[in-house]
Amino acid sequence: MSFARLREEVYRVNMEIVEAGLVVLTWGNASGLDRAAGVLAIKPSGVAYDKLRARDIVIVSLATGTVSDGELSPSSDTPTHAEIYRAFGGVGGIVHTHSTYATSWAQSGREIPCLGTTHADHFYGPVPCARRLSDEELRFYERETGRVIVETFRSLGLDPLDVPGILLPHHGPFAWGPSAAGALANAIALEQIAKMAALTYAINPEPEAIPRNLLDKHFKRKHGAGAYYGQPAAGH
Ligand SMILES: [Zn+2]
Secondary structure (H helix, E strand, O other): OOOHHHHHHHHHHHHHHHHOOOOOOOOEEEEEEEOOOOEEEEOEOOOOHHHOOHHHOEEEEOOOOOEEEOOOOEOOOHHHHHHHHHHOOOOOEEEEEOOHHHHHHHHHOOOEOOOOHHHHHHOOOOEOEOOOOOHHHHOOHHHHHHHHHHHHHHHHOOOOOOOOEEEEOOOEEEEEEOOHHHHHHHHHHHHHHHHHHHHHHHHOOOOOOOOHHHHHHHHHHHOOOOOOOOOHHHOO
8 A cells, every 4th residue: 555645744744843833853743644544654753854755754553553664763752643543533633842832831731721712713622731640651651641641631521623632741732633734733723822822821810711602602613513614615
């Protein structure tokens, strides 16, 4: 089987997280999933973005975590991506960065409250912050990071497609979406709403959360059965 299209999409998204200003040096990685083929495609470990080529993208078995196709070693965060894909059925792409504002909230150990409609258009409520890992969990750091992401969503009763991202304390954000391109859009949105929330708190240390009716209106006009935002043919 050829993975050229999946590799090309994942390559493009990895380049776009740099162009969007979410990543400097090698502080990030993006992946995409072919659920029918049972493989994910991800950035190779430690390769500089200006040297990255589409054919360097590594194809990894979702079931076993081993390389199915590719010359290079996959990103060290691959087990985290795999845990998310295994648990969250509708997810087809994942972006991890250390983008400045989202990481600042993560380092503060704070969820990002939903303060306005920009946030509500993309995330149906606060962006959660996961718990810390135990000493035992840190022995299997990347895999357990994925598991604590899944645990957080289950314990909060959240649908990962309604809230397509999370903060890891003292670390940074993961965002996801139905495709790698969708995950990129949510990673960009997450950084922007993290920035707006930080500035809102700087102006008013006690802002009010968005009213429930306005949150519902904004999220649901773009997502789900009653969505009407955008052009009918565009499928927004
Ligand atoms: Zn990281």
